[in-house]
Amino acid sequence: MAGGKEVLLQAGRSAWPVRASASAKGDEVGAVEFCRSSRLLIRRFLETPQQLREQLATEAVLLRELAGRGGSRFSVPAAFLWEYRGLAVVLGRHSTLAEVNLPALQRMGAGLLRRETGGCAVVLQPGIVCCSVLVSGPARWPAEWQVVHERLGELVQRSLAALGVAIGRDDWGDFRRGDRKVGGTARRDMAGAMLWHASLICDGPIERFDQLLRHPPREPAYRRGRKHSDFVDSLRIAVSSVMHALHHAFGQTDLRSARTARFD
Numbered sequence: 400m401a402g403g404k405e406v407l408l409q410a411g412r413s414a415w416p417v418r419a420s421a422s423a424k425g426d427e428v429g430a431v432e433f434c435r436s437s438r439l440l441i442r443r444f445l446e447t448p449q450q451l452r453e454q455l456a457t458e459a460v461l462l463r464e465l466a467g468r469g470g471s472r473f474s475v476p477a478a479f480l481w482e483y484r485g486l487a488v489v490l491g492r493h494s495t496l497a498e499v500n501l502p503a504l505q506r507m508g509a510g511l512l513r514r515e516t517g518g519c520a521v522v523l524q525p526g527i528v529c530c531s532v533l534v535s536g537p538a539r540w541p542a543e544w545q546v547v548h549e550r551l552g553e554l555v556q557r558s559l560a561a562l563g564v565a566i567g568r569d570d571w572g573d574f575r576r577g578d579r580k581v582g583g584t585a586r587r588d589m590a591g592a593m594l595w596h597a598s599l600i601c602d603g604p605i606e607r608f609d610q611l612l613r614h615p616p617r618e619p620a621y622r623r624g625r626k627h628s629d630f631v632d633s634l635r636i637a638v639s640s641v642m643h644a645l646h647h648a649f650g651q652t653d654l655r656s657a658r659t660a661r662f663d
Contacts, residue, residue: 439477448510462594465535469591473536483523491518518585519615526603532595539590558644571619579632
């Protein structure tokens with residue numbers, strides 16, 4: 400792992416390498432904080448396309464590491480809170496290049512990557528907080544993981560409510576304020592493990608969404624055919640405030656029941 404030091408993160412019976420900047424301080428790249436029950440809660444600010452690729456690859460490795468283990472209770476072995484400070488389009492697991500304005504992507508020098516979870520292509524830029532949560536437990540089918548998906552969404556809503564920001568959530572997994580989308584969720588289910596993604600648009604130029612993305616192949620009814628800049632909005636809140644609120648919430652999260660996946 401040239402150019403950085405390798406930090407071995409221990410969680411339960413597994414140890415996973417994560418690249419960290421040798422000069423990382425505080426909440427910078429590689430800063431690690433341990434949560435209750437040996438869970439990992441990692442806050443990262445990703446500066447380069449390589450670091451973004453490593454983030455997505457690490458999540459995929461951890462998901463496969465956890466898959467098949469299951470267990471009698473749901474737990475959160477690891478969660479990442481991160482912001483990408485470059486510009487990129489990230490395709491969903493089943494997205495096609497038809498969702499992307501490729502000439503604009505090249506002209507603007509944006510990266511193009513694919514994530515492990517579903518959903519359509521998204522833009523990453525400074526001002527967007529991303530949350531990646533690894534969950535293990537006894538679920539094997541999508542309907543069983545749906546309960547966990549709902550509870551994680553509620554946790555994000557409660558975190559923002561603590562900051563005085565009220566948002567709703569729809570059946571598509573969008574976070575919305577009024578009729579404008581301010582974030583979204585996606586997931587990948589496997590037997591015994593789930594990777595859950597959430598993004599919150601705190602700040603930043605929304606017009607880049609129009610420039611880099613085509614109109615999506617599917618949309619929720621409340622979008623009503625609107626272009627990205629008329630549909631998407633920002634929370635107008637500092638990234639650091641949202642990071643802190645989510646960090647506190649996930650640090651206290653405990654999945655008590657395999658049947659209800661309650662967060663206490």
